[in-house]
Amino acid sequence: MGQDKIQKLPKESSAEMRFLVMPEHTNPQNSIFGGVVMSWIDMAAAMVAERHSGRPVVTVHVDDISFKAPIKIGDHVLVKASVNYVGRTSMLVGVKVIAENPFTGISRHTTTAYLTFVALDDIGRPISICKLVPETEAEKRRYIQGEKRMLEVKKRNAEKLKEDEKLKG
Numbered sequence: 648m649g650q651d652k653i654q655k656l657p658k659e660s661s662a663e664m665r666f667l668v669m670p671e672h673t674n675p676q677n678s679i680f681g682g683v684v685m686s687w688i689d690m691a692a693a694m695v696a697e698r699h700s701g702r703p704v705v706t707v708h709v710d711d712i713s714f715k716a717p718i719k720i721g722d723h724v725l726v727k728a729s730v731n732y733v734g735r736t737s738m739l740v741g742v743k744v745i746a747e748n749p750f751t752g753i754s755r756h757t758t759t760a761y762l763t764f765v766a767l768d769d770i771g772r773p774i775s776i777c778k779l780v781p782e783t784e785a786e787k788r789r790y791i792q793g794e795k796r797m798l799e800v801k802k803r804n805a806e807k808l809k810e811d812e813k814l815k816g
């Protein structure tokens with residue numbers, strides 16, 4: 648879908664998914680396991696990256712997940728994801744998680760995460776993807792922040808690689 652396009656708007660691939668928190672998602676305190684939220688984030692973000700690139704994708708980096716408020720059994724969880732920035736073969740997807748109590752209508756922003764995906768060709772090598780054209784003011788702000796974030800991740804990865812090489816001797 649859309650693999651032949653040379654550019655896309657964020658809204659062409661963005662997604663919203665909803666989940667109901669069931670007993671199997673929770674710990675003995677009836678709060679959700681962090682790993683369950685992380686898998687929902689990864690799934691929503693991967694679908695967005697596939698819609699943008701029109702290719703199968705793999706997660707290569709997950710940045711900055713923190714849980715600001717508990718999500719309870721029975722809550723509705725809204726996972727909103729959109730492409731924030733695009734490199735040559737990689738995409739930075741921003742994800743916002745909102746927990747809603749369906750009876751009171753009270754909602755809480757619980758988590759924000761940034762994931763990097765790489766689009767793959769038919770034999771599993773990175774393949775170049777279409778550009779992203781931010782349209783709204785918020786999208787333009789996310790695009791600029793996304794570029795900075797991607798550069799920081801690349802810098803951190805390079806530093807870590809150097810440290811690992813040093814440790815190996």
Ligand SMILES: CC(C)(COP(=O)(O)OP(=O)(O)OC[C@H]1O[C@@H](n2cnc3c(N)ncnc32)[C@H](O)[C@@H]1OP(=O)(O)O)[C@@H](O)C(=O)NCCC(=O)NCCS
Binds near residue numbers: 705735763772773800
């Ligand atoms: C995806 C994969 C094939 C890319 O191979 P690679 O040798 O790193 O390829 P490259 O060095 O050409 O990098 C490709 C792109 O990914 C980016 N990238 C690679 N590793 C990254 C990382 N850890 N964090 C952020 N970006 C990364 C590069 O910056 C480059 O981006 P650009 O083309 O937009 O400039 C390889 O890293 C892989 O298979 N990883 C495992 C992915 C996986 O299995 N994930 C599932 C979860 S375990």
